[in-house]
Amino acid sequence: AQSVAQPEDQVNVAEGNPLTVKCTYSVSGNPYLFWYVQYPNRGLQFLLKYITGDNLVKGSYGFEAEFNKSQTSFHLKKPSALVSDSALYFCAAPSGGSYIPTFGRGTSLIVHP
Amino acid sequence: GAGVSQSPSNKVTEKGKDVELRCDPISGHTALYWYRQSLGQGLEFLIYFQGNSAPDKSGLPSDRFSAERTGGSVSTLTIQRTQQEDSAVYLCASSPIFSGNTIYFGEGSWLTVV
Numbered sequence: 001a002q003s004v005a006q007p008e009d010q011v012n013v014a015e016g017n018p019l020t021v022k023c024t025y026s027v028s029g030n031p032y033l034f035w036y037v038q039y040p041n042r043g044l045q046f047l048l049k050y051i052t053g054d055n056l057v058k059g060s061y062g063f064e065a066e067f068n069k070s071q072t073s074f075h076l077k078k079p080s081a082l083v084s085d086s087a088l089y090f091c092a093a094p095s096g097g098s099y100i101p102t103f104g105r106g107t108s109l110i111v112h113p
Numbered sequence: 114g115a116g117v118s119q120s121p122s123n124k125v126t127e128k129g130k131d132v133e134l135r136c137d138p139i140s141g142h143t144a145l146y147w148y149r150q151s152l153g154q155g156l157e158f159l160i161y162f163q164g165n166s167a168p169d170k171s172g173l174p175s176d177r178f179s180a181e182r183t184g185g186s187v188s189t190l191t192i193q194r195t196q197q198e199d200s201a202v203y204l205c206a207s208s209p210i211f212s213g214n215t216i217y218f219g220e221g222s223w224l225t226v227v
Contacts, residue, residue, distance in 0.1 A: 032213045043117075043204055043218040044156075051213045090156065098161075099144060099208075100169065101216060105155040 004033070004074075004091045006104035013081045014112050021076040021107045023091030033074040034092040034101065035065055044090065050074060061085070081111045115139075117219035119205050125225045126195055134190045134222045138207030145188050146208075146216060147180060151201040159203075162188060163210060195226045 004025045013019045025031055032051055036044040048059025055067045065076045076089060088106045095102040118137040126132050138145050147159040158172040162182045173179070177195075182188040192199055202223050208216040 034215065036218075043220040044206075046215050046217065049213075049215060098169070099163065099210065100146065100158055100161050102158065103148075103156040 003095060003102055004093045004104045006089075006091055006107045008107050009105075010108045010110065012110050012112065015083050016080050019078050019081040019085070019109065019111070021089045021109060023074045023076065023104060025072050025074060025091075025093055027072065027093075031067075031074075032094055033065075033067065035059065035063070035074075035076050036090045036092060036103075037061075038088040038090065038106075040087070047076070047089075081109075083111045083113055085109060086111045117205055117207055117217055119203075119219035119222050121222055122220060123223045123225075125227060128197060128226055129194055131191065131193045132195055132224060134192075134203050134205075134224070136188045136190070136205030136207075136219060138186065138188070138205070139217055141209070142207035142217075143185070143210050144208045144216070145182060146206045147188070147190050148204045148206065149174075149201045150204060150221070156204065159190070192224075195224075197226045200224055200226045 006023055034049045035047040037047050038044045047063050048057050050057050050067045058064045063078050067074050088108050090106050091104040092101045120135045143164045145162040148156040150156050160180045161169040177193045180190045202221040204221045206216040206218045208214045
């Protein structure tokens with residue numbers, strides 16, 4: 001079965017500093033991994049995904065994520081945080097042999113001015 | 114349409130009443146998903162439709178919950194005899210088939226049971 005875990009409920013970072021939101025996965029086979037963002041009172045928006053190929057994936061709004069097979073991680077990163085990046089971030093992966101994505105519990109990112 | 118459309122965006126209902134939530138997926142997407150997000154919680158899978166196949170209902174929390182998808186497009190999630198614990202955001206998403214594809218979410222239907 002494939003699942004994801006987000007070990008942090010909340011991440012705080014100062015504007016202009018780099019940010020990292022962590023995600024680890026457990027996999028049987030090749031992983032498909034996704035990051036989504038949810039702004040207040042909105043639905044989820046797709047940020048980026050890893051299917052195969054380069055371990056560094058670039059996505060929307062300047063975000064990127066690094067697939068690390070040895071550490072079974074897919075951490076979301078951004079070199080310089082903006083206050084407007086404050087939101088809830090979800091890591092996701094299809095579960096088991098199905099096409100149904102399961103989501104991590106979410107990490108609240110707070111960027112302080 | 115251009116995106117996943119959900120209605121109503123907000124619904125307040127009295128305990129014990131039935132509610133219907135509608136989802137109109139992105140045109141051409143064969144897969145449709147319903148999730149529930151309770152306050153401060155992650156996403157809970159409810160049901161999955163893929164083309165003409167039998168839906169995966171494994172996430173429905175009780176027999177008060179049901180969903181259908183007519184003509185392989187629009188889907189309706191029905192909650193009978195609503196309870197206060199049903200208060201949540203109900204999110205619909207759609208995608209082309211294959212697990213490597215991105216799923217796209219609607220804005221959600223905010224349900225409050227009073």
